[in-house]
Amino acid sequence: MDYLRNFFVNLARSWTAWIGGFLPDWGVNLVNYLVVGIILVLMPVIATLTLTWMERKVIGRIQNRIGPNRVGPWGIFQAFADAVKMLIKEDIVPSGADKPVFNLAPILIAGAAALLWAVVPFGRGMIGQNLNIGALYVVAVGSITTIAVIMAGWSSNNKFALLGAFRVVAQLLSYEIPMVLSIATVVLVTGTMRMGDIVERQVAPFIVVLPVAFITYLLAAAAETGRAPFDLLEADSEIVAGYFVEYSGLKFGWFYIAEYGNLFAIAAITTTLFLGGWRGPFVSVAPALGPFYFVIKSVAVIFVLMWIRGTWPRFRIDQMLAFAWKVLVPASLANLLWSAIVLQIGRQPEQLGPTIVQMILLLVGNVAILAVTGLLLGRAARRYAAQHGWAGA
Amino acid sequence: MTLVNDSTTVPAEPTAARPPTVGEQLAARFPNAILGASTFRGDTTLTVAPTGLTDVARALRDELGFDHLSNLSSTDWSRYRGYAGKERFSTIYHFTSTRTGERIGLKVFAPGGDSPAVPSLAALWAGANWPEREVYDLMGIKFDGHPDLRRILLPNNWPNHPLRKDIPRGGETVPFSMIWEDEEFQSFGKQIVEAKSVQPVPPKQADANKHMILNMGPQHPSTHGVLRVVAELDGETVVAAYPDIGYLHSGFEKQGETIRYKDFLPYTDRMDYVSAMSNNLGYSLAVEKLMGVEIPPRAQVIRVICAELQRLASHLVWLGTHIMDAAGVSHALLMYTFREREQLSDIFELISGARLTISYIRPGGVWKDVPPSFVERVQDVLKAFPARIDEYERMITENPVWLGRARGVGKLTAEQCLSLGVTGPLLRASGVPFDYRKARPYSGYENYDFKVPVMTEGDTYARYLVRLEEMRQSLRIIDQALKNLPDGPVWTADRKMALPPRQELDTSMEALIHHFKLMTEGFVPPMGEVYHSVENPRGELGFYLVSDGTAVPYRLHVRAPSFHNLQATDTMARGSLIADLVLVIGTIDIVLGDVDR
Numbered sequence: 001m002d003y004l005r006n007f008f009v010n011l012a013r014s015w016t017a018w019i020g021g022f023l024p025d026w027g028v029n030l031v032n033y034l035v036v037g038i039i040l041v042l043m044p045v046i047a048t049l050t051l052t053w054m055e056r057k058v059i060g061r062i063q064n065r066i067g068p069n070r071v072g073p074w075g076i077f078q079a080f081a082d083a084v085k086m087l088i089k090e091d092i093v094p095s096g097a098d099k100p101v102f103n104l105a106p107i108l109i110a111g112a113a114a115l116l117w118a119v120v121p122f123g124r125g126m127i128g129q130n131l132n133i134g135a136l137y138v139v140a141v142g143s144i145t146t147i148a149v150i151m152a153g154w155s156s157n158n159k160f161a162l163l164g165a166f167r168v169v170a171q172l173l174s175y176e177i178p179m180v181l182s183i184a185t186v187v188l189v190t191g192t193m194r195m196g197d198i199v200e201r202q203v204a205p206f207i208v209v210l211p212v213a214f215i216t217y218l219l220a221a222a223a224e225t226g227r228a229p230f231d232l233l234e235a236d237s238e239i240v241a242g243y244f245v246e247y248s249g250l251k252f253g254w255f256y257i258a259e260y261g262n263l264f265a266i267a268a269i270t271t272t273l274f275l276g277g278w279r280g281p282f283v284s285v286a287p288a289l290g291p292f293y294f295v296i297k298s299v300a301v302i303f304v305l306m307w308i309r310g311t312w313p314r315f316r317i318d319q320m321l322a323f324a325w326k327v328l329v330p331a332s333l334a335n336l337l338w339s340a341i342v343l344q345i346g347r348q349p350e351q352l353g354p355t356i357v358q359m360i361l362l363l364v365g366n367v368a369i370l371a372v373t374g375l376l377l378g379r380a381a382r383r384y385a386a387q388h389g390w391a392g393a
Numbered sequence: 394m395t396l397v398n399d400s401t402t403v404p405a406e407p408t409a410a411r412p413p414t415v416g417e418q419l420a421a422r423f424p425n426a427i428l429g430a431s432t433f434r435g436d437t438t439l440t441v442a443p444t445g446l447t448d449v450a451r452a453l454r455d456e457l458g459f460d461h462l463s464n465l466s467s468t469d470w471s472r473y474r475g476y477a478g479k480e481r482f483s484t485i486y487h488f489t490s491t492r493t494g495e496r497i498g499l500k501v502f503a504p505g506g507d508s509p510a511v512p513s514l515a516a517l518w519a520g521a522n523w524p525e526r527e528v529y530d531l532m533g534i535k536f537d538g539h540p541d542l543r544r545i546l547l548p549n550n551w552p553n554h555p556l557r558k559d560i561p562r563g564g565e566t567v568p569f570s571m572i573w574e575d576e577e578f579q580s581f582g583k584q585i586v587e588a589k590s591v592q593p594v595p596p597k598q599a600d601a602n603k604h605m606i607l608n609m610g611p612q613h614p615s616t617h618g619v620l621r622v623v624a625e626l627d628g629e630t631v632v633a634a635y636p637d638i639g640y641l642h643s644g645f646e647k648q649g650e651t652i653r654y655k656d657f658l659p660y661t662d663r664m665d666y667v668s669a670m671s672n673n674l675g676y677s678l679a680v681e682k683l684m685g686v687e688i689p690p691r692a693q694v695i696r697v698i699c700a701e702l703q704r705l706a707s708h709l710v711w712l713g714t715h716i717m718d719a720a721g722v723s724h725a726l727l728m729y730t731f732r733e734r735e736q737l738s739d740i741f742e743l744i745s746g747a748r749l750t751i752s753y754i755r756p757g758g759v760w761k762d763v764p765p766s767f768v769e770r771v772q773d774v775l776k777a778f779p780a781r782i783d784e785y786e787r788m789i790t791e792n793p794v795w796l797g798r799a800r801g802v803g804k805l806t807a808e809q810c811l812s813l814g815v816t817g818p819l820l821r822a823s824g825v826p827f828d829y830r831k832a833r834p835y836s837g838y839e840n841y842d843f844k845v846p847v848m849t850e851g852d853t854y855a856r857y858l859v860r861l862e863e864m865r866q867s868l869r870i871i872d873q874a875l876k877n878l879p880d881g882p883v884w885t886a887d888r889k890m891a892l893p894p895r896q897e898l899d900t901s902m903e904a905l906i907h908h909f910k911l912m913t914e915g916f917v918p919p920m921g922e923v924y925h926s927v928e929n930p931r932g933e934l935g936f937y938l939v940s941d942g943t944a945v946p947y948r949l950h951v952r953a954p955s956f957h958n959l960q961a962t963d964t965m966a967r968g969s970l971i972a973d974l975v976l977v978i979g980t981i982d983i984v985l986g987d988v989d990r
Binding site: 239314319385388 | 605607608613614615626628629716717718719720721722723724725727728729732788789792793794795796797798800801804849850851852854970971972973975
């Protein structure tokens with residue numbers, strides 16, 4: 001029973017002890033690194049296989065359909081059938097494409113999706129590497145996606161792909177700023193960039209302390225990964241598939257894997273930063289529950305994103321950029337400023353995480369920022385309507 | 394067989410003392426330009442000299458209020474009975490007043506023999522541009538002063554003008570019908586050879602060095618079929634959009650001129666295949682007008698119910714695909730609207746056996762009486778739909794992203810609409826309360842209490858609201874029609890179109906001959922020409938029929954709403970973003986079968 005309470009860590013310990021019996025220390029480290037690495041690299045693939053099924057089912061139910069139900073019970077093996085189809089499809093490189101760049105882009109984007117998982121804490125002590133710059137690492141690795149997408153769009157020698165690449169530059173660079181600002185707020189409040197420590201210091205989930213930062217991060221992350229309603233990079237009704245329109249077969253599959261790997265990764269990071277990560281009832285008694293809480297919270301975030309996808313129209317590029325620069329950036333800057341001020345009030349030396357008073361103050365400030373933002377947005381919408389002859393609407 | 398049908402006599406029009414008609418006013422004003430006037434089935438057609446056409450048309454528009462150029466077509470008279478080497482070609486223009494619903498036709502005999510030319514009306518109505526190109530393409534009549542006279546439906550190097558009577562149906566050169574010795578065989582592999590009479594004009598694409606030319610279509614997810622839009626882009630901004638059509642052109646008009654009137658009905662299903670019932674109705678009414686027959690009241694009410702159900706179904710398809718344009722295939726509304734449309738398709742299947750290409754409303758009535766469960770099924774629709782439409786409204790009407798996307802996009806003013814010949818919900822969303830069901834009621838629409846929704850904003854959002862309200866009004870019409878569904882026959886009793894009853898065949902030789910003639914030859918309308926239009930879900934659907942007193946139409950022209958509305962693409966999309974261009978195409982609600990025919 002005690003073994004089960006902290007099952008995953010105990011499992012790792014027994015494993016290490018077992019291979020330590022016949023391997024030298026460096027061999028044990030090597031094998032462990034390899035195993036962890038393989039698990040992390042496989043995460044995007046696992047995410048793709050499970051999330052495509054989930055997305056089809058969720059969107060299907062939202063659309064009053066059943067979704068896949070032919071391959072396996074409830075269609076759970078649909079994703080495998082799709083994977084097989086993708087593997088055996090012809091790989092086409094368009095004539096006139098910049099071949100090295102064209103071939104490198106899918107590798108890069110899938111690699112970036114895998115790298116993100118290195119700093120995701122699944123449970124206490126269950127983290128690939130508790131980097132001292134974990135939060136910064138998340139942002140930095142996220143930017144590799146931008147490069148890969150531009151490479152794919154540019155090298156395809158296709159106007160739709162090029163238009164997609166234009167949009168990528170504008171969109172991803174714009175939304176990186178509110179994303180960094182909202183992560184910075186969390187870092188400021190917790191006083192650490194280590195992803196593991198951020199979870200440790202989240203006495204209350206930051207969604208109720210810093211709702212502005214949470215909303216900003218979720219929206220920016222959705223934009224970063226090209227999820228609806230920010231899926232302009234691949235807007236199927238406008239630029240067909242955008243930057244990956246010319247890809248087929250397994251190369252297309254890499255984009256697919258990256259998309260769902262990123263989706264799971266941003267959900268995981270949202271969970272880590274704002275939903276208390278692996279924290280939950282009885283985790284202190286049985287740390288093995290942590291990963292379950294973590295996955296449940298992540299899936300809840302993913303579900304919200306899918307829900308939005310099924311019911312919201314897409315932004316237009318100018319509206320989307322205006323939304324980033326005129327709404328998200330000011331709001332998250334105000335939030336950052338307020339957090340900095342609050343944390344200076346009654347600051348204790350050696351303080352880890354905010355105190356109760358500080359948290360209440362942070363929440364009050366956040367609610368105020370939300371109210372002001374909503375008010376200004378409403379006024380802007382009315383002004384926009386009046387401009388187009390919709391006064392009083 | 395030369396049996397003479399006694400039904401070809403034209404009933405005399407009653408003449409009484411009245412204020413001068415439009416024709417008389419014009420004849421007094423332009424004594425040199427108006428060469429004659431004729432009235433057939435209540436349609437007045439003035440014959441105008443080519444030189445006077447522009448002046449007469451301008452007077453019609455500016456002084457007499459005929460602000461809508463409904464239809465522009467042409468006829469090749471060379472095989473017409475009584476043609477004696479006069480001008481071979483004529484063009485015909487039908488003008489409608491959006492205020493009073495009055496209509497007048499102008500006919501111009503084109504001078505120039507086999508290479509005729511008439512003045513262009515494109516300077517007065519910008520919307521004359523495409524119809525004139527169509528006439529030039531299919532009939533070979535040149536329009537002097539046309540800004541961009543080149544082929545529109547057929548390829549630039551098509552060898553002939555197929556609607557001319559000396560061009561047989563399917564008469565173009567097909568290489569594999571040749572033998573090796575033919576010298577024409579050199580064109581093997583080039584199925585279409587260069588036309589000598591047509592100068593190919595390259596599409597006007599402005600400075601391609603500065604701007605990117607993006608080919609949207611003919612394979613593109615949101616062009617709603619095989620439409621190709623050549624979009625000239627400056628970054629993401631649309632500098633100009635040139636729709637390129639004709640990919641689905643199947644020569645329905647030429648086909649219609651080789652088969653009997655009743656045999657053309659299935660073709661109308663396949664033009665605007667999203668609202669087949671409305672097309673059936675439009676064509677049937679035109680043929681009945683030509684024949685001069687009355688339709689029994691039960692058939693009329695059934696027609697109204699079916700046409701309004703079809704309007705619901707068509708608007709549902711529009712709504713689902715329109716949201717799909719704005720949101721992508723994952724948006725839930727698409728499947729919701731198709732669920733409701735399924736219910737309507739089931740009703741169509743119940744009454745006709747077909748779901749899409751229905752051919753239920755036929756010249757003479759409707760195919761068969763509706764089955765007993767029809768009323769119940771339609772009542773189910775009436776019960777379910779108001780809540781469903783409210784549900785759609787809750788999903789997107791107030792959605793801030795949808796508001797941002799749809800408001801101010803694809804604006805058209807009332808003047809632009811009238812100039813471009815745009816009809817239907819687009820016209821009504823721009824503030825012109827013009828609906829053929831009110832302006833020129835047909836099938837008893839004057840007996841129903843319904844409103845024509847009108848908005849003045851003229852953008853995509855206004856058109857969205859107008860169409861949603863039209864769905865509610867359609868439900869009101871269906872409700873009233875169901876309550877007042879009379880008993881009786883569903884096929885006309887007029888022996889010009891109706892078969893004699895079975896028992897008469899045993900006793901009357903005349904009835905037997907009549908039966909034989911109707912079955913073998915088909916009904917025969919008198920000589921004359923009519924234009925009749927109905928309010929299709931997309932706008933004005935008109936049929937222009939010329940009869941030479943045989944059972945086969947001499948000339949059959951379709952005034953397709955999508956064709957005319959699509960012209961407004963450039964006006965609506967210019968200066969907006971590429972995402973708006975997609976919405977603009979969606980808001981026009983085109984059906985490519987209707988555009989290309």
